[in-house]
Amino acid sequence: METRTLNKKPQNHQKIDKRPDKRFKVIDITMKRNHYRQDALIEILHKTQEAFGYLEPDILEYVAHALKLPLSRVYGVATFYHLFSLKPSGEHTCIVCLGTACYVKGSDRILATLQQELGIQSGETTSDNQISLLSARCLGACGIAPAVVFDGEVTGKQTPENALKTIKIWQEEE
Amino acid sequence: MDLEELLEIKETTQAKHQKKRKRVRCCTAAGCLSSGAKAVIDNLNTEVKHQNLTEEIEVTSVGCLRLCSQGPLIEIDPDDTLYQQVKPEQVVAIIDSLNGQQNRENLPQKTDLTHPFFAYQQPIVLENSGKIDPESIDDYISKGGYQQLRHVLLEMTPNDVTQEVTKSGLRGRGGGGYPTGVKWATVAKMPGQQKYVICNADEGDPGAFMDRAVLESDPHRVLEGMAIAAYAVGANHSYIYIRAEYPLAIKRLEKAIQQAKRYGLMGSQIFESPFDFKIDIRVGAGAFVCGEETALIASVEGKRGTPRPRPPYPAESGLWGDPTLINNVETYANIVPIIREGGDWYASIGTENSKGTKVFALTGNVENNGLIEVPMGTSIRKIVEEIGGGVPNQGTVKAVQTGGPSGGCIPAHLLDTPVEYDSLQKLGTIMGSGGMIVMDQDTSMVEIARFYMDFCQEESCGKCVPCRAGTVQLYDLLTKLIERKANQQDLDKLEALCQMVKDTSLCGLGMTAPNPVLSTLQYFREEYITLLQST
Numbered sequence: 119m120e121t122r123t124l125n126k127k128p129q130n131h132q133k134i135d136k137r138p139d140k141r142f143k144v145i146d147i148t149m150k151r152n153h154y155r156q157d158a159l160i161e162i163l164h165k166t167q168e169a170f171g172y173l174e175p176d177i178l179e180y181v182a183h184a185l186k187l188p189l190s191r192v193y194g195v196a197t198f199y200h201l202f203s204l205k206p207s208g209e210h211t212c213i214v215c216l217g218t219a220c221y222v223k224g225s226d227r228i229l230a231t232l233q234q235e236l237g238i239q240s241g242e243t244t245s246d247n248q249i250s251l252l253s254a255r256c257l258g259a260c261g262i263a264p265a266v267v268f269d270g271e272v273t274g275k276q277t278p279e280n281a282l283k284t285i286k287i288w289q290e291e292e
Numbered sequence: 293m294d295l296e297e298l299l300e301i302k303e304t305t306q307a308k309h310q311k312k313r314k315r316v317r318c319c320t321a322a323g324c325l326s327s328g329a330k331a332v333i334d335n336l337n338t339e340v341k342h343q344n345l346t347e348e349i350e351v352t353s354v355g356c357l358r359l360c361s362q363g364p365l366i367e368i369d370p371d372d373t374l375y376q377q378v379k380p381e382q383v384v385a386i387i388d389s390l391n392g393q394q395n396r397e398n399l400p401q402k403t404d405l406t407h408p409f410f411a412y413q414q415p416i417v418l419e420n421s422g423k424i425d426p427e428s429i430d431d432y433i434s435k436g437g438y439q440q441l442r443h444v445l446l447e448m449t450p451n452d453v454t455q456e457v458t459k460s461g462l463r464g465r466g467g468g469g470y471p472t473g474v475k476w477a478t479v480a481k482m483p484g485q486q487k488y489v490i491c492n493a494d495e496g497d498p499g500a501f502m503d504r505a506v507l508e509s510d511p512h513r514v515l516e517g518m519a520i521a522a523y524a525v526g527a528n529h530s531y532i533y534i535r536a537e538y539p540l541a542i543k544r545l546e547k548a549i550q551q552a553k554r555y556g557l558m559g560s561q562i563f564e565s566p567f568d569f570k571i572d573i574r575v576g577a578g579a580f581v582c583g584e585e586t587a588l589i590a591s592v593e594g595k596r597g598t599p600r601p602r603p604p605y606p607a608e609s610g611l612w613g614d615p616t617l618i619n620n621v622e623t624y625a626n627i628v629p630i631i632r633e634g635g636d637w638y639a640s641i642g643t644e645n646s647k648g649t650k651v652f653a654l655t656g657n658v659e660n661n662g663l664i665e666v667p668m669g670t671s672i673r674k675i676v677e678e679i680g681g682g683v684p685n686q687g688t689v690k691a692v693q694t695g696g697p698s699g700g701c702i703p704a705h706l707l708d709t710p711v712e713y714d715s716l717q718k719l720g721t722i723m724g725s726g727g728m729i730v731m732d733q734d735t736s737m738v739e740i741a742r743f744y745m746d747f748c749q750e751e752s753c754g755k756c757v758p759c760r761a762g763t764v765q766l767y768d769l770l771t772k773l774i775e776r777k778a779n780q781q782d783l784d785k786l787e788a789l790c791q792m793v794k795d796t797s798l799c800g801l802g803m804t805a806p807n808p809v810l811s812t813l814q815y816f817r818e819e820y821i822t823l824l825q826s827t
């Protein structure tokens with residue numbers, strides 16, 4: 119858990135020009151709907167991530183400012199929860215379930231196969247920004263274990279070969 | 293809304309269903325959706341329209357029909373036919389068969405409904421699951437929904453309600469098994485105007501999906517249970533804390549809340565009583581520790597989900613420092629039948645110290661994967677071998693894991709143990725929330741132990757040292773064993789460290805993290821010994 123905490127201050131590369139960006143509107147509306155309540159921070163971060171794909175440092179600053187929260191608190195929350203990401207993810211995402219039911223049915227082999235094929239570890243994105251490989255701890259679809267999520271779609275009874283096929287299709291799309 | 297209106301909806305909805313000659317119920321809970329149920333139900337709808345059968349055949353989207361591994365599943369009334377692994381292209385043959393034209397080779401496989409998998413189930417929590425459309429409040433009302441809330445508000449005192457729940461002997465289904473009635477009474481006794489009710493729908497245990505299934509199949513049941521709880525303890529504001537990994541459950545809950553509001557079953561002066569009630573949804577963001585009640589409260593407040601020492605318990609000082617009742621989804625789902633049939637009725641099911649039924653997610657190396665609800669006291673052998681149909685391909689059961697990362701493994705020679713809070717605890721595991729994972733002869737128990745330790749080290753919130761550092765050390769020692777680099781001293785160290793982490797961690801996560809190691813050491817010690825450095 120600790121390793122996930124940011125140990126360096128985010129660098130302020132290009133400031134984002136906020137006004138014309140529609141995605142900021144989404145955040146504004148969400149904050150407004152929650153009456154700028156500080157306890158709605160997690161909801162707001164969810165929406166923000168939905169709109170931007172990840173939590174960009176500038177946006178966190180924007181949210182902190184709007185909710186009148188210290189930036190450290192916003193960072194603290196953004197880094198605590200696994201589903202929040204401070205890094206952009208690739209075009210496609212593939213999430214292998216490593217929950218117990220999937221594990222005993224061989225999902226570790228699926229992950230190993232994909233790691234080898236893509237040359238990345240779980241949690242990383244290929245250098246061409248095409249595919250992000252992730253793992254999850256139970257999607258609640260254990261009845262059809264092992265489960266893999268390809269671009270948001272949960273699929274069951276996967277095998278290493280099967281999963282590889284889908285990845286290959288993504289790679290060929292390019 | 294008053295009783296007459298409620299009964300009228302009940303009757304018209306029942307009549308509407310009865311008018312149809314056939315009713316096709318298609319499971320659209322998460323498991324079957326992932327197996328392609330959407331295309332099946334779409335085809336069913338199109339085909340029925342196409343053949344001008346809308347007056348005769350009703351297609352309904354329902355919740356989990358239990359045998360999730362064989363999805364998509366559809367069940368047909370009044371034929372008592374359950375089809376499994378239905379393909380969209382088989383829909384025409386199904387409709388034909390409903391019209392008396394047999395087109396056998398194109399029909400999907402029929403499931404044997406007399407199989408122990410179905411025959412031994414006793415649905416109480418799941419009584420509506422697979423029977424009603426979870427997105428229709430009218431369907432819920434047609435099964436008597438919201439009548440118990442009315443009964444409670446108009447004919448019972450809060451104290452009566454709590455006493456009925458106490459009498460039922462219901463114990464919390466979230467893992468700990470704390471008596472629900474006692475918890476309600478504690479919150480009810482607390483002074484103060486502002487109190488909260490929280491539904492714990494975080495369901496973090498990997499391999500468990502009971503709560504998800506309940507929420508996706510019968511969300512109003514949980515809402516009604518929460519409203520009754522709120523009345524009993526004197527709260528009128530509540531939260532459902534649900535994990536973000538369950539988008540369909542969230543959607544169905546949101547819809548259910550809106551419908552209840554529209555019917556005046558939520559909001560102010562429900563059933564023209566002085567009782568006001570509202571529910572807000574809070575979506576988690578992927579942190580197992582947030583299932584722990586104090587961490588959950590912090591997360592509802594929009595903070596990092598780190599536990600704090602108890603006491604004070606949430607019952608005294610919970611959300612925003614006010615008295616708070618926290619129960620699990622399945623616990624709330626048990627309330628309506630308890631009120632309807634009485635606490636004594638509920639207490640007559642199950643065993644001396646574990647009353648009622650329990651829903652299990654039966655998965656792993658077992659023939660029938662899915663959701664089962666059985667009376668407490670059912671033996672694990674009956675669950676795994678009869679209901680579950682044993683290990684596929686003539687394999688043998690090596691162990692059954694219960695209780696997730698806080699639990700342990702039950703070895704094959706103890707399968708006759710009944711499912712009860714106390715009997716499982718005696719074996720060094722726990723009932724937990726209801727994940728039951730069957731492991732076959734090829735499973736390495738040391739690797740399973742390491743698997744859980746990996747989970748715990750990753751999910752540790754890092755607040756206290758024994759858990760933060762201890763789980764990492766335990767993981768490393770187990771890795772050393774698996775890589776055959778460990779000696780006897782390492783094994784001794786492993787055991788001592790397990791005890792230390794257990795005794796000195798702040799919250800349940802750390803306190804129970806060593807359990808999978810301890811339990812496999814107890815029953816499968818020889819596997820650890822074999823791994824000791826031999827060269």
Ligand SMILES: Cc1cc2nc3c(=O)[nH]c(=O)nc-3n(C[C@H](O)[C@H](O)[C@H](O)COP(=O)(O)O)c2cc1C
Nearest residue numbers: 464465466492495496583584585619620623800801
């Ligand atoms: C690390 C940890 C994780 C937990 N996760 C859950 C969970 O996912 N769902 C749940 O209902 N209870 C969970 N619990 C138990 C809750 O803290 C709490 O006891 C429970 O929600 C109370 O409800 P009940 O009395 O109805 O069981 C967890 C406890 C710990 C220590």
Ligand code: SF4
Nearest residue numbers: 753755756759799802
């Ligand atoms: S035991 Fe672990 S999870 Fe619980 S408070 Fe301590 S570090 Fe956090």
Ligand code: FES
Nearest residue numbers: 215217220257260
């Ligand atoms: S363990 Fe993979 S979906 Fe539950």
Ligand code: FES
Nearest residue numbers: 319323324357360
């Ligand atoms: S999800 Fe369809 S049967 Fe369980």
